[in-house]
Amino acid sequence: MKLVLTEEEQFLKDTAKSFADERSPITHFRSLRDHNDPLLWDQDLWNEMTKLGWPGILIPEEYGGSDFGITGISVILNECAKTLTPSPLFATGVIGAYSITNFGTEEQKQKYLPKIVNGELTTSLAIDESSHHNPANTEIIAKKEGSNFIVNGKKTFVIDGASADLIILLARTSGNKGDMAGLTLFLVNSDSKGIDKIKLDMADSRNYANINFSEVEIPDSNILGDLETGGETVEDILDIGRIAMASEMLGNAEAAFDMTLDYLKQRKQFGVLIGSFQALQHRAAEMFCEIELTKSSVMGAMKAADEGSNELQRLSSLAKTMAGETLHLVSNEAVQMHGGIGVTDEYDIGFFLKRARVAEQIFGSSKYHTERYANLSGF
Numbered sequence: 001m002k003l004v005l006t007e008e009e010q011f012l013k014d015t016a017k018s019f020a021d022e023r024s025p026i027t028h029f030r031s032l033r034d035h036n037d038p039l040l041w042d043q044d045l046w047n048e049m050t051k052l053g054w055p056g057i058l059i060p061e062e063y064g065g066s067d068f069g070i071t072g073i074s075v076i077l078n079e080c081a082k083t084l085t086p087s088p089l090f091a092t093g094v095i096g097a098y099s100i101t102n103f104g105t106e107e108q109k110q111k112y113l114p115k116i117v118n119g120e121l122t123t124s125l126a127i128d129e130s131s132h133h134n135p136a137n138t139e140i141i142a143k144k145e146g147s148n149f150i151v152n153g154k155k156t157f158v159i160d161g162a163s164a165d166l167i168i169l170l171a172r173t174s175g176n177k178g179d180m181a182g183l184t185l186f187l188v189n190s191d192s193k194g195i196d197k198i199k200l201d202m203a204d205s206r207n208y209a210n211i212n213f214s215e216v217e218i219p220d221s222n223i224l225g226d227l228e229t230g231g232e233t234v235e236d237i238l239d240i241g242r243i244a245m246a247s248e249m250l251g252n253a254e255a256a257f258d259m260t261l262d263y264l265k266q267r268k269q270f271g272v273l274i275g276s277f278q279a280l281q282h283r284a285a286e287m288f289c290e291i292e293l294t295k296s297s298v299m300g301a302m303k304a305a306d307e308g309s310n311e312l313q314r315l316s317s318l319a320k321t322m323a324g325e326t327l328h329l330v331s332n333e334a335v336q337m338h339g340g341i342g343v344t345d346e347y348d349i350g351f352f353l354k355r356a357r358v359a360e361q362i363f364g365s366s367k368y369h370t371e372r373y374a375n376l377s378g379f
Helices: 007-023 026-034 043-051 070-081 089-103 106-117 230-266 278-307 312-343 349-359 366-376
Strands: 123-126 141-145 148-159 166-172 183-189 195-200 208-219
Touching: 007 043, 007 070, 026 349, 070 089, 070 230, 070 278, 089 106, 089 123, 089 148, 089 166, 089 183, 089 230, 123 148, 141 166, 148 166, 148 183, 166 208, 166 230, 183 208, 183 230, 230 278, 230 312, 230 349, 278 312, 312 349, 312 366
Parallel strands: 123 166
Antiparallel strands: 141 148, 148 208, 166 183, 195 208
């Protein structure tokens, strides 16, 4: 496994960097937040991403995509993260595209994938039901009645849940809380009768929602994958999402680090640049080393996903753990080194701290993945 980008992947990364810098600087994110935009992402910007083909990167060519691989979509998210570019690309271009491409029926693929490619359909994954990530703790019930399933229950912290057109829902069709067996994935139109979406105001000013399901009817043709194999299926989907999110978090850390270095080279105390202070140099060096280690972990996981490695589960947990710990460290140190102004709204560095605290929890915290990695390694 070579931990380097191909020429095509590097070109994609460079294109994403230019796009983020020119079309979506941090001032764009700040404007959406200040105006309390209901979507918390820009439809016009999403249309431009669609023209670049980004939502279809994981989708086969026969459905209009480019089938460019996990590395391709991950390097885009990495660059967009450096300017905090808000978009449905993660929930739709990664989670939705991968889920339907790999587990959907031919009818589902024909129905949904071209719409994702064209930017006409956005998706969300409704999986967690409490403040801590654990798919096995699913309690929401899908009860079979004739040719339909009737769903009752609640999902929390659904990414893009306030705006998504299609919800990928993990529900329990048999078994008890704590069992991975007896779980099933469903495709649910977000405007279905009985669905109530409650938008959340999160620290990172992104699009999240709690979703209540009350007597929601889902036809059995909307099962994603096979009945009661959702536990295994969702772990596959989550591993891809964890890798992509780790790449995004790495981009956050890189940007926060670069902003801090620039500040150290400009800010003076006692007539001397603070970057000349040895204690701050040591702290900056530690951040740099942790970022480089995380790059290797994330790259290894991306390549493992594209190559179909048997080590995918372990490497995805390693990447998410490393990205979480590194972003936590860098965002803390960045604000500390900026001093009091680092926690004011005047400087952008505080945005990265807020983003870090939320992103760390997406699809499992570092603690969750450290334990998962140990279990997968036989400890």
